Amino acid sequence: xxxxxxxxxxxxxxxxxxxxxxxxxxxxxxxxxxxxxxxxxxxxxxxxxxxxxxxxxxxxxxxxxxxxxxxxxxxxxxxxxxxxxxxxxxxxxxxxxxxxxxxxxxxxxxxxxxxxxxxxxxxxxxxxxxxxxxxxxxxxxxxxxxxxxxxxxxxxxxxxxxxxxxxxxxxxxxxxxxxxxxxxxxxxxxxxxxxxxxxxxxxxxxxxxxxxxxxxxxxxxxxxxxxxxxxxxxxxxxxxxxxxxxxxxxxxxxxxxxxxxxxxxxxxxxxxxxxxxxxxxxxxxxxxxxxxxxxxxxxxxxxxxxxxxxxxxxxxxxxxxxxxxxxxxxxxxxxxxxxxxxxxxxxxxxxxxxxxxxxxxxxxxxxxxxxxxxxxxxxxxxxxxxxxxxxxxxxxxxxxxxxxxxxxxxxxxxxxx
Amino acid sequence: xxxxxxxxxxxxxxxxxxxxxxxxxxxxxxxxxxxxxxxxxxxxxxxxxxxxxxxxxxxxxxxxxxxxxxxxxxxxxxxxxxxxxxxxxxxxxxxxxxxxxxxxxxxxxxxxxxxxxxxxxxxxxxxxxxxxxxxxxxxxxxxxxxxxxxxxxxxxxxxxxxxxxxxxxxxxxxxxxxxxxxxxxxxxxxxxxxxxxxxxxxxxxxxxxxxxxxxxxxxxxxxxxxxxxxxxxxxxxxxxxxxxxxxxxxxxxxxxxxxxxxxxxxxxxxxxxxxxxxxxxxxxxxxxxxxxxxxxxxxxxxxxxxxxxxxxxxxxxxxxxxxxxxxxxxxxxxxxxxxxxxxxxxxxxxxxxxxxxxxxxxxxxxxxxxxxxxxxxxxxxxxxxxxxxxxxxxxxxxxxxxxxxxxxxxxxxxxxx
Numbered sequence: 016x017x018x019x020x021x022x023x024x025x026x027x028x029x030x031x032x033x034x035x036x037x038x039x040x041x042x043x044x045x046x047x048x049x050x051x052x053x054x055x056x057x058x059x060x061x062x063x064x065x066x067x068x069x070x071x072x073x074x075x076x077x078x079x080x081x082x083x084x085x086x087x088x089x090x091x092x093x094x095x096x097x098x099x100x101x102x103x104x105x106x107x108x109x110x111x112x113x114x115x116x117x118x119x120x121x122x123x124x125x126x127x128x129x130x131x132x133x134x135x136x137x138x139x140x141x142x143x144x145x146x147x148x149x150x151x152x153x154x155x156x157x158x159x160x161x162x163x164x165x166x167x168x169x170x171x172x173x174x175x176x177x178x179x180x181x182x183x184x185x186x187x188x189x190x191x192x193x194x195x196x197x198x199x200x201x202x203x204x205x206x207x208x209x210x211x212x213x214x215x216x217x218x219x220x221x222x223x224x225x226x227x228x229x230x231x232x233x234x235x236x237x238x239x240x241x242x243x244x245x246x247x248x249x250x251x252x253x254x255x256x257x258x259x260x261x262x263x264x265x266x267x268x269x270x271x272x273x274x275x276x277x278x279x280x281x282x283x284x285x286x287x288x289x290x291x292x293x294x295x296x297x298x299x300x301x302x303x304x305x306x307x308x309x310x311x312x313x314x315x316x317x318x319x320x321x322x323x324x325x326x327x328x329x330x331x332x333x334x335x336x337x338x339x340x341x342x343x344x345x346x347x348x349x350x351x352x353x354x355x356x357x358x359x360x361x362x363x364x365x366x367x368x369x370x371x372x373x374x375x376x377x378x379x380x381x382x383x384x385x386x387x388x389x390x391x392x393x394x395x396x397x398x399x400x401x402x403x404x405x406x407x408x409x410x411x412x413x414x415x416x417x418x419x420x421x422x423x424x425x426x427x428x429x430x431x432x
Numbered sequence: 433x434x435x436x437x438x439x440x441x442x443x444x445x446x447x448x449x450x451x452x453x454x455x456x457x458x459x460x461x462x463x464x465x466x467x468x469x470x471x472x473x474x475x476x477x478x479x480x481x482x483x484x485x486x487x488x489x490x491x492x493x494x495x496x497x498x499x500x501x502x503x504x505x506x507x508x509x510x511x512x513x514x515x516x517x518x519x520x521x522x523x524x525x526x527x528x529x530x531x532x533x534x535x536x537x538x539x540x541x542x543x544x545x546x547x548x549x550x551x552x553x554x555x556x557x558x559x560x561x562x563x564x565x566x567x568x569x570x571x572x573x574x575x576x577x578x579x580x581x582x583x584x585x586x587x588x589x590x591x592x593x594x595x596x597x598x599x600x601x602x603x604x605x606x607x608x609x610x611x612x613x614x615x616x617x618x619x620x621x622x623x624x625x626x627x628x629x630x631x632x633x634x635x636x637x638x639x640x641x642x643x644x645x646x647x648x649x650x651x652x653x654x655x656x657x658x659x660x661x662x663x664x665x666x667x668x669x670x671x672x673x674x675x676x677x678x679x680x681x682x683x684x685x686x687x688x689x690x691x692x693x694x695x696x697x698x699x700x701x702x703x704x705x706x707x708x709x710x711x712x713x714x715x716x717x718x719x720x721x722x723x724x725x726x727x728x729x730x731x732x733x734x735x736x737x738x739x740x741x742x743x744x745x746x747x748x749x750x751x752x753x754x755x756x757x758x759x760x761x762x763x764x765x766x767x768x769x770x771x772x773x774x775x776x777x778x779x780x781x782x783x784x785x786x787x788x789x790x791x792x793x794x795x796x797x798x799x800x801x802x803x804x805x806x807x808x809x810x811x812x813x814x815x816x817x818x819x820x821x822x823x824x825x826x827x828x829x830x831x832x833x834x835x836x837x838x839x840x841x842x843x844x845x846x847x848x849x
Contacts, residue, residue, distance in 0.1 A: 197753040198625050199615040199786070208615050211628035215655045218635065222648045231639045238632045335786035336614040345789045369616070369752035370787060372762045 025265035026360045032259040037134040038252040039185040043177035048124035062120025062317040063275025064290040072276030074155025077403020078119040081157025114141040115317040118153035127173030131251045140251035147240030154399045154406040179220035188252040201334035202249045203327030209245035253320040269380040276315040291423040293416035300411020312401040325378035328393040358384040385420040442682035443777045449676040454551040455669040456602040460594035465541035479537025479734040480692025481707040489693030491572025494820020495536040498574025531558040532734040535570035544590035548668045557668040564657030571816040571823040596637035605669040618751035619666040620744030626662035670737040686797040693732040708840040710833035717828020729818040742795035745810040775801040802837040
């Protein structure tokens with residue numbers, strides 16, 4: 016069998032495995048370190064490929080300094096910065112701990128995390144709970160408002176949702192995401208319908224398990240943050256699907272794509288855990304009043320796990336309303352999705368796009384096609400201020416740099432040619 | 433000023449008045465006869481233009497016989513039919529009592545009704561609460577399952593929602609409908625997002641006003657019927673908007689379009705309460721397993737009030753996923769909406785269609801344009817079995833017959849030429 020055929024077959028296997036994943040929200044763990052592999056009290060995880068403290072972008076440094084205060088390891092933000100720079104804290108990237116996080120993606124030992132499990136193969140993934148809009152840790156915020164909310168999430172939100180999730184005996188996230196694509200979401204930057212569908216599932220169980228004033232408090236937090244709440248369920252769901260395609264010999268599909276605000280990196284199925292990186296790009300965005308591209312941090316976050324499985328920027332045709340948030344026109348949203356069929360291995364059986372007559376979403380980024388066609392994967396994303404403590408300043412569109420795909424393909428060629 | 437200019441100006445006034453309407457759900461009245469004008473214990477209202485008992489279609493006769501049992505005026509369904517035929521019951525059409533109802537549209541003195549008020553001008557509209565899918569009165573069902581559910585709605589659902597609505601001091605339905613068009617609804621046959629948005633608004637107030645087991649029971653009923661629950665809020669909302677365009681001298685816009693399963697009729701702003709009717713059409717539909725067009729009742733219900741204000745069939749481009757329910761393709765859904773711009777007076781400022789780059793929905797059916805272009809208004813709709821007691825058998829697409837527009841235009845010409 017020639018090598019091209021071997022690759023095609025391996026990619027088919029990958030698509031089939033991805034398609035079979037059944038990501039279920041099975042629990043909320045109140046302390047991440049109890050479940051995330053190889054995490055101790057001094058481990059802080061972040062988005063994107065691995066990076067040293069010194070090279071981290073402003074918002075990630077700020078979020079880490081802030082979370083060290085939350086963790087009780089620093090008395091204030093200045094001490095947080097000092098401790099982070101001291102070498103005492105072990106930094107590592109989420110993806111290498113079965114975890115994902117939006118924007119700075121900071122995940123600390125005592126934050127609560129969603130626990131998703133693939134009922135097909137027992138694999139797990141983890142993600143913190145979404146803080147909502149405004150000043151938030153994931154965009155580099157670290158003031159009292161941010162820390163107060165994180166404490167409320169730990170003390171009230173997460174325990175209540177945990178009871179409800181346990182009472183529900185798990186919630187099927189794939190069916191929520193798939194339905195939300197028929198309701199105007201693309202499940203990366205637009206998650207409104209997905210959040211309402213999650214509320215549909217969780218609310219009766221909240222009513223059964225917590226007192227009514229807590230149930231109401233939680234319900235209101237979810238509704239007020241419906242635009243974005245479901246992202247932190249969509250992402251670990253996508254992570255489980257992408258992870259099913261890992262470590263398949265000859266498979267040329269991307270299994271992770273993530274940014275840390277300094278670098279963007281990909282991992283490829285046949286190439287194990289090696290990261291192929293390029294400098295993170297600037298985002299072509301719509302900015303909130305008072306901000307411009309000069310203020311922007313480069314592309315940031317693990318949320319491009321969405322694009323890896325064919326939703327997010329790859330399914331923008333499902334979500335014409337998103338252009339009012341990330342820019343562009345509805346017809347461009349359709350043509351963007353259409354272009355992504357050129358660089359992907361197949362069409363999703365699960366995620367379908369109504370405006371394209373229910374065509375399956377373009378799934379499985381093939382590094383060979385990206386290089387051959389010079390067609391980069393498209394990303395839509397939020398934009399953080401480049402300095403810590405400010406937060407989100409807009410949202411927009413970008414594409415993954417081609418260089419890292421060239422590097423990955425070179426490595427792939429070395430292994431198999 | 434020539435007459436053409438007078439008509440154009442009148443139609444502009446109508447669009448402006450429609451645009452200013454603020455339909456708020458202000459109350460749920462537990463007994464319709466307490467609020468619906470000119471309704472007494474022996475009045476039964478129905479959908480469409482006025483019609484005598486003898487000419488009514490099977491499902492409407494069955495729904496009336498059934499509701500007479502519900503009302504305690506008949507001991508069983510046979511007695512219901514006898515009483516209905518006896519001449520003792522006064523039948524009239526919903527529209528002439530500030531009311532609308534889907535399919536058979538039967539509205540009886542002791543059913544609970546939504547009360548909507550236009551905060552702009554104090555006008556009110558009424559609609560029963562939606563029963564959900566399956567065997568239901570609005571599709572001609574009348575057995576114990578149907579009557580039990582109606583009693584549960586009267587005893588549990590309506591009182592609970594009433595308390596919540598009163599506690600909320602009203603719920604803005606226009607903002608729900610407008611948002612739902614950005615979430616894949618067209619708010620006539622697809623109401624899923626609208627129902628979730630309504631649940632977002634009502635649930636915290638339910639938690640504040642009723643015991644938790646009732647709140648849960650109501651929440652589950654709403655979620656199980658989310659596909660359709662919001663229709664009975666969308667319709668009286670649309671009625672208030674359309675009513676704002678009534679009785680404007682020289683205005684050639686349709687202010688009501690409704691079917692009773694035998695006839696379809698329109699009312700025109702400048703022509704008062706006169707109905708111009710044609711035989712109701714058959715629907716080109718997707719049928720549930722075991723049923724075909726031979727089983728179908730002709731087009732039925734007041735729900736075309738949606739199309740009168742530019743949503744429903746006129747905004748199918750907002751709702752590509754609906755084609756899996758009513759038939760056609762996503763691209764046809766777009767071209768249908770585009771054709772409706774040809775026969776309407778303007779674009780909605782409130783209802784916008786993301787996939788058409790947020791173009792306003794085609795609003796205000798101008799009888800002159802319909803006749804001149806031979807272009808009938810498009811309708812999407814549910815399909816009832818032609819015999820009573822069976823219920824919904826499908827959903828599909830049809831268009832309003834041109835004849836009644838010719839008749840209306842003749843009458844318009846007589847008045848003004």
